[in-house]
Amino acid sequence: MRICYFGTYDPVYTRNRLMIQGLKENGVEIIECRVKQTRHRLKKYLELVNLHRKIKKNGNYDIMVVGFAGHAIMPLAWILAGLNGKKVILDLFVSEYDSVILDRKAYSKYSLQALKFWAMDRLACVLADLCLLDADEHINYFAGFFKIKKSKFKTILLSVDQNIFYPEERTDETKFVVHYHGSYSPIQGVKYIVKAAELLKNHTDIIFNIIGKESNHQKEINMSRELRLKNINFLGYMTYEKLADTIRNSDVVLGMFGDTEKALHCSAYKIIEGFACRKPVVTGDTPALREIVKDKENGLFCRMADPRDLADKIMVLKNDPDLRNKIAESGYQFCQKYLTPKATAGNLLSVINQMLK
Template identity: 25%
Template sequence: MKIAFIHHTLVIGSGIDTVIWELAHRLKGEHDVKIFTFLNEYPSGLVKVVNIPFNENKVINSVFSPFLPNSYKLRGLIKEFDVVNVHHYPANFFPFFPKKLETFNIVTEWSGPPLSLLKNLSLKEKFYIKFIMAMNKYAALRADDLIAPCDFVKKWIKDNYGLDSRKIYLDGINFDYFNFKKYKKEKIDFGGPIILYVGRIAPNKNIDILIESFETVKRELEDSKLVIVGRKTFPEYYKKLKNFLKKRKLEESVIFTGEVSWDDLPLYYASCDVFATCSAWEGFLRAEAFAMKKPMVAFDAGANKETIKDGINGFLVKEKSPEAFANALIKILEDNNLRKKMGKNGYKWAKENLDFDVIAKNFSKYITEVTN
């Protein structure tokens, strides 16, 4: 079967980009697979990738690419495929505009943030997010089939679009890459118990609440450290966080690493004692920490409960307060046996459900079923 994946970027380590590349890499033995993208960071030869040149301006690409001349070239290339899989805008617009292609078009929907989370954004940012959500709905309503990467998103699709969808875990883990055995002796010595956060430095990720929680943890565990790995996507928010650290005299204990290379990321997971996120919303909570046998702590929000089984592989904090979150972290950090048990449970669940080898088999089976 000829399968085309379309995504505007193919950036190493980025969530959806990783899903597409890992799936294509595993499906190529059974199917004729190609990825169409504007920007590719992956090495050549492992997967067939077609680079479609568009405008060099990222804003123009992310908003207007479906309406530019090269979009017709892309549509001409993908119409020869049996199945086309797209995720969010702008990639999900190509199979449906100006008219729907006769290929079997599958849209993977990742849901959108609650509108309440947009209140602190600028008018431009609010407009952009609402525009993207409207375009995603446009594609979903015209798709031949819809994939939801978890039950939370499946319900979100039904509530917001009135459509049924097929649940398939997609945001998986390459266990050869995130291999805890490789890092048993290799660690980064930050000194003391390590709480790790990996993700964008953005207001909806509630890094400020995480830091407030850590302040409470530090009163109990004086030598503990909070390591924050990720891009500073909101400079003003990052500046606010740094000012808070200075005011509370936490600059030596909270470490912002900036963006870390994909090759180095497993070492950070291996070096921590617990992974923590105070994010207000996630379409699916990534679980690389489980691959390294580390427990996770998060608020009971969005799809988090599908990754974290409360009290089994981590803690889901129901009370949205820094104090409650800190208590969950302290409980794990002070109990070595609990920490190890939760880490093992997380590894077992992730290996059974989120191994990309398992996900690729499920995806291939799904495509065969829906196209027949």
């Protein structure tokens, strides 16, 4: 099978990189029709048209997949695939409206910008033959909010690069290390991690490591300074390889805790990266995360936006090494079975085969 991977997507971004890797591992030939997002809009579109024309001349393809984030480029993909008599799949992954308007609150939900993002999301879904999301709960959100049939969507779980994220014995066990990595966005709820660290400040053997661009965590850094916390480190941006090392040298991996609408229907890479490194995960309890996390089996839930409950769950794992090891092993086995790039892309390939019949 030959798939045209189309758009202005970032090939290094985890979702795109692992989806392409997984498809290749399933024997699919990937033909990339991609230009950089930074190019001038008209020039970008013309380059994509020319690249697509060359692909048609050199053996064509069976189906088109628009890589993330492809919301804005979807009309062009629909035209080119339609003229070529091919179906098009959009790796939707997230709602731009949800991210920009509801989660980050960059504009009022009554503004023209909000209307633009809503219309872009909905049009992209309408034009695609199939849209991919990361959780069934995410499908429920899209179908309800954008008034689109659920049959337009398919859940393809997140996957993890097991060449980078893999288990290994800790090299330093002098402290009980609680690990978080990710962005500053409200969905992550980093401020609740800082507050949990404050609640546990008298446990001098517990240390919190927060990894991500420090400029993005400035509010949380300032909060930590105001609270005079000595049990929390802001470590800054790391390569994936260095990040995986820090996970392996931790005792607990944290997920997301923000009390936002988006948090209810999205999954999180940090959770499955913890699984892959055979570490116990504590995360907020949401409908979407219940699809991959089973409480006290392969993870531990706490209440969203509740630093006291988060601190309590950290202490549960600290004081119960048997539970810690059981959860870590169960998460690792779940990851090995369902969350490899080959496994998740294999699910997509099965869907594509049905579409092409």
